Amino acid sequence: xxxxxxxxxxxxxxxxxxxxxxxxxxxxxxxxxxxxxxxxxxxxxxxxxxxxxxxxxxxxxxxxxxxxxxxxxxxxxxxxxxxxxxxxxxxxxxxxxxxxxxxxxxxxxxxxxxxxxxxxxxxxxxxxxxxxxxxxxxxxxxxxxxxxxxxxxxxxxxxxxxxxxxxxxxxxxxxxxxxxxxxxxxxxxxxxxxxxxxxxxxxxxxxxxxxxxxxxxxxxxxxxxxxxxxxxxxxxxxxxxxxxxxxxxxxxxxxxxxxxxxxxxxxxxxxxxxxxxxxxxxxxxxxxxxxxxxxxxxxxxxxxxxxxxxxxxxxxxxxxxxxxxxxxxxxxxxxxxxxxxxxxxxxxxxxxxxxxxxxxxxxxxxxxxxxxx
Numbered sequence: 001x002x003x004x005x006x007x008x009x010x011x012x013x014x015x016x017x018x019x020x021x022x023x024x025x026x027x028x029x030x031x032x033x034x035x036x037x038x039x040x041x042x043x044x045x046x047x048x049x050x051x052x053x054x055x056x057x058x059x060x061x062x063x064x065x066x067x068x069x070x071x072x073x074x075x076x077x078x079x080x081x082x083x084x085x086x087x088x089x090x091x092x093x094x095x096x097x098x099x100x101x102x103x104x105x106x107x108x109x110x111x112x113x114x115x116x117x118x119x120x121x122x123x124x125x126x127x128x129x130x131x132x133x134x135x136x137x138x139x140x141x142x143x144x145x146x147x148x149x150x151x152x153x154x155x156x157x158x159x160x161x162x163x164x165x166x167x168x169x170x171x172x173x174x175x176x177x178x179x180x181x182x183x184x185x186x187x188x189x190x191x192x193x194x195x196x197x198x199x200x201x202x203x204x205x206x207x208x209x210x211x212x213x214x215x216x217x218x219x220x221x222x223x224x225x226x227x228x229x230x231x232x233x234x235x236x237x238x239x240x241x242x243x244x245x246x247x248x249x250x251x252x253x254x255x256x257x258x259x260x261x262x263x264x265x266x267x268x269x270x271x272x273x274x275x276x277x278x279x280x281x282x283x284x285x286x287x288x289x290x291x292x293x294x295x296x297x298x299x300x301x302x303x304x305x306x307x308x309x310x311x312x313x314x315x316x317x318x319x320x321x322x323x324x325x326x327x328x329x330x331x332x333x334x335x336x337x338x339x340x341x342x343x344x345x346x347x348x349x350x351x352x353x354x355x356x357x358x359x360x361x362x363x364x365x366x367x368x369x370x371x372x373x
Contacts, residue, residue, distance in 0.1 A: 307341025
């Protein structure tokens with residue numbers, strides 16, 4: 001398999017390369033292959049054929065060469081999850097992938113477009129029109145710390161009134177390792193600044209996972225950590241709506257990963273009178289939750305959403321013929337727990353602390369059992 005350094009125009013000869021970890025890794029391992037880059041370049045070429053005017057083509061190519069698109073589309077994120085790269089090294093790899101892509105596109109796309117991109121060094125993703133949530137990076141001038149800015153889009157008048165009250169409660173609490181911190185909120189424009197974390201969603205992780213036992217345990221641990229965050233919110237009178245795999249964060253730490261609740265637009269105070277809810281399709285709790293006698297939102301709705309997440313994880317692994325849980329007792333307990341979490345009647349549904357404790361115990365059993373194999 002060819003490596004990027006064998007054809008990237010920006011690499012030079014191996015003997016001239018600076019001696020640091022990224023360079024060693026690029027030389028010694030097949031981190032991103034030529035085939036990976038060519039596949040993405042071919043995609044760009046095919047998409048260009050579908051566009052009619054030159055301005056659309058230029059915009060598309062520039063966006064395709066952005067840091068975000070290369071991270072997602074050119075196998076870079078997959079290598080991060082596999083442990084071949086860390087987040088700090090990724091920027092250097094993205095630069096090399098971009099240079100390799102430009103070389104691949106040379107002579108295969110319109111010359112005028114090529115002249116626009118040939119000297120590109122760094123590209124921020126350009127937000128597409130009509131996209132509701134646009135994420136940009138900001139610098140906090142007081143502390144110099146990088147943060148994430150998020151435009152919430154149209155949340156509706158009712159929720160726009162309720163969310164600031166919930167944020168005010170959260171901001172008075174001590175920071176929790178499994179809940180993202182809110183640095184600032186502009187209720188008029190519905191914009192939030194969160195702390196910046198080196199994070200991906202659990203859904204992304206599952207998409208890149210090789211469905212191994214290790215990845216299965218990581219998925220369960222991330223879910224358990226997020227349950228811990230949910231317990232913390234509930235203990236302080238808060239309920240999070242719109243819990244789903246996309247909104248469960250996986251933060252890569254030095255030797256492990258932890259789960260973080262990071263998309264907090266659905267945060268409200270428990271007991272809030274709610275006529276409508278912020279839930280994605282498939283995660284919406286049953287009618288008995290939504291039409292309870294008091295007409296208020298309760299913590300049990302979080303349990304249901306986490307239960308759907310657990311069932312989605314189980315289904316992904318059950319559908320993989322190469323994966324076998326092996327420990328039938330622990331597997332049965334996991335299946336039973338998921339059913340208790342999505343119990344249609346909220347009065348009979350397992351509570352958040354109990355669900356967290358049961359999942360924690362099951363993960364421990366898997367670890368002990370597989371260690372013996």
